[in-house]
Amino acid sequence: MSASATPSQRDASPPSRRSWGALALALPALVLLVVVIGYPLATIVLRSFAEPQWGLQNYGWFFSTPINLIVLQRTFAISAWVTVVCVICAYPFAYAMTAVGPKLGLLLTLCVLIPFWVSGVVRTLSWVILLQDSGVINSMLRSVGLDGVRLIRTQTGVVIGMAQVLLPFMVLPLYSVMKGIDLRLVQAARSLGAGPIRAFFTVYLPLSLPGIYAGAIIVFILALGFYITPALLGGPRSTMLSTLVQNQVLSLLQWGRGGAMGVVLLVATFVLLALAGPLMRQKHKQGTR
Amino acid sequence: MSETGKQRGAAIDLSAVSKAYGSFRALDDISLHIEAGEFMTLLGPSGSGKTTTLNVIAGFTEVSAGSLQVGGRSVVGMPAHKRNIGVVFQHYALFPHMTVGRNVAYPLSLRGVAKTEREARVKRALDMVRMADFAHRYPSELSGGQQQRVALARAIVFDPPLLLMDEPLGALDKKLREWLQLEIKRIHRELGTTFVYVTHDQEEALVLSDRIAVFNRGKIEQVGTGRDLYDAPETLFVGRFIGDSTVLRGQSRGDGSSTALDIAGETVTAPLKHAGRGQPVMLLRPEKLAIRRPGLGRNDGDNRLSGTISEAIYLGSGSKYEIRLRDGSTAIVRSPLTDESFTIGEAVELCFRGEDAKLVADDSAADTTLT
DSSP, X not given: OGGGOOGGGGGGOOOOOOHHHHHXXXXXXXXXXXXXXXXXXXXXXXXHHHSSSSSSHHHHHHHHOHHHHHHHHHHHHHHHHHHHXXXXXXXXXHHHHHHSOHHHHHHHHHHHHHHHHSOHHHHHHHHHHHHSTTSHHHHHHHHTTOOOOOOTTSHHHHHHHHHHHHHHHHHHHHHHHXXXXXXXXXXXXXXXXOOHHHHIIIIIHHHHHHHHHHHHHHHHHHHHTOOHHHHHHOOGGGOXXXXXXXXIIIISOOXXXXXXXXXXXXXXXXXXXXXXXXXXXXXXXXXXX | OHHHHHHHOOOEEEEEEEEEETTEEEEEEEEEEEOTTOEEEEEOSTTXXXXXXXXXXXXXXXXXXXXXXXXXEEOXXXXXXXXXXXXXXXXXXXXXXXXXXXXXXXXXXXXXXXHHHHHHHHHHHHHHTTOGGGTTSOGGGSOHHXXXXXXXXXXXXXXXXXXXXXXXXXXXXXXXXXXXXXXXHHHHHHHOOEEEEEESOHHHHHHHOSEEEXXXXXXXXXXXXXXXXXXXXXXXXXXXHXXXXXXXXXXXXXXXXXXXXXXXXXXXXXXXXXXXXXXXXEEEOGGGOEEEXXXXXXXXXXXXXXXXXXXXXXXXXXXXXXXXXXXXXXXXXXXXXTSOOOOTTOEEEEEEOGGGOEEEEOOHHHHHTTO
16 A cells, blocks of 8 residues: 555655546445435434434433343444454455465455355355354364364354454455555565564554554444344344344334434444544554655 | 774675576676675676675575675574664665654664663764654655665664665665765765675766675676776676776787787787687777877877767767777767867777777677666
8 A cells, every 4th residue: 555655656646636526426426325325324313213202212212221232232342353353364364365476366365255256144054054053063073072162143153154254354455455565664674683573563564554444444343233144143142233123123113212223333333433533544644655 | 983983894705605596597606705894886787696695695585505704704594684784775665654763763672772772872873864853754754865864874773784785876866866975975984884885877886985896697797996997897898887988899819918909901909918718809998099180190009990970979078979980889089178179970090009908808798788
């Protein structure tokens, strides 16, 4: 990325275009975003205050019902775990993508993209096959004489399944940042006296942070709203908020309560983003030439 | 300072060093001794092995064969970060996520230098490159020349006995380059560190160096002071790479004490014996050649060749002429301003004294690698 642009490229930024012309290019997507996302969102917010009567009763209900708070907290906890697992798995993978030759690199890219082409339901069901008590993992454990572990209908199972589905969203931003990192900077660090591990932690890792931030935010936010995977892999003790919303809206027809839950999740997400924002901006400033 | 400094430099010994990439020999049996505190320039065209040599010394590239000693200690197999050698790169290689001050402090932090001493040494190093006011800036906020000066400060702040510079001024414009050359020369004098400097710019090499090693196709052609290389090139390649040269080729005759060349019907002689292998050619520096109008002031003992002026360039301090000789080759002559001037197309005679010519072995590869 920009972090490693050579000095000679510095002055090559294009002349600024007239902003209105550029805005016209964004119009189709803007319409989609405003109408298709904005209208239902506004409706949900409105109904969370308006149904069954005007007032804050839906929010009062949400915050006074312990199960809601437990599930909200769990939703954030599971999403955080998924993000951590994704970073740990994606970081070396993305690095490998930048380090291998073009042919192997293409193969690794395909490995990242193939899951995108398979329906999420199919992928989650394949996790059921792998994780269930008589599934592949437990059979293998038992065949080498170990006790089986309970994976299906546990939080661990949900985290594993969600991390697998979300991994590409971590790998791709990381890869795009990493392939722009000038490895000659690492060589310079070596010449200045840094061993390979020091050079990694003082130069390579800080320069790859924008990729970690970008990937982590995408994964975390997508994880907060996950529905299928926790529903199929999880049990009653790994229910996430989207399941509760679905329950309220589709089973109990409580649009107001479902809406309030959605709004709470949305606001909580915004608060988190606002907290992470300054950190990211700072890193960006430093990394920009 | 320079007295104590002189002892800080490390001597370098490369002995029979080779580096092969598959069948390509990037370095072919290189031997080179660099004195402690010396400013040695590795000069050559791209792909000649000069940068590979630098990388071998820095520890970025392992040798395929041969030995390498820095400060009397073999460093073969020693990883780069343990060699304690400063390196300045053409691409600056400043860490974009650190301020100038933290960039320069980096090698000191790695060595566990305490904070107060670290700050003092960072300041001293930045003072030396005249960048002390920029300690809180990020590299992206500096110009190329400023970045390179910071990179230099970072490479000397930990007092390495040896500083390697890989075309450090290659990306800068001419004016800045000339100024920084003098800065580098001053810093070398003040530090007493051994400097090994890679460049393809022969003028830069002449300005900076105590001695120059001329590289060509993975071998060292000649090592010597700038004057040695200019006045007494040992190979055709060196003669052509350092300064302008006129190369005279022809049918050779030797009689034990002198060598004569027949060039398209004209004969020139030099009181020299050709010692090398292969056909001898004569090398002449532009200021050793003179131009005369034909038939004027014949001076016996002078060599003369007829030709026509093909290019006349006014240089201010004098003039430079290119003369097409009868055999189709071109001679380059530089004459002082006071001399009469010649016009393009004019028939002239080219004169020189035989003892000003240098005899070297013909080497057709020397021509092709120059482009």
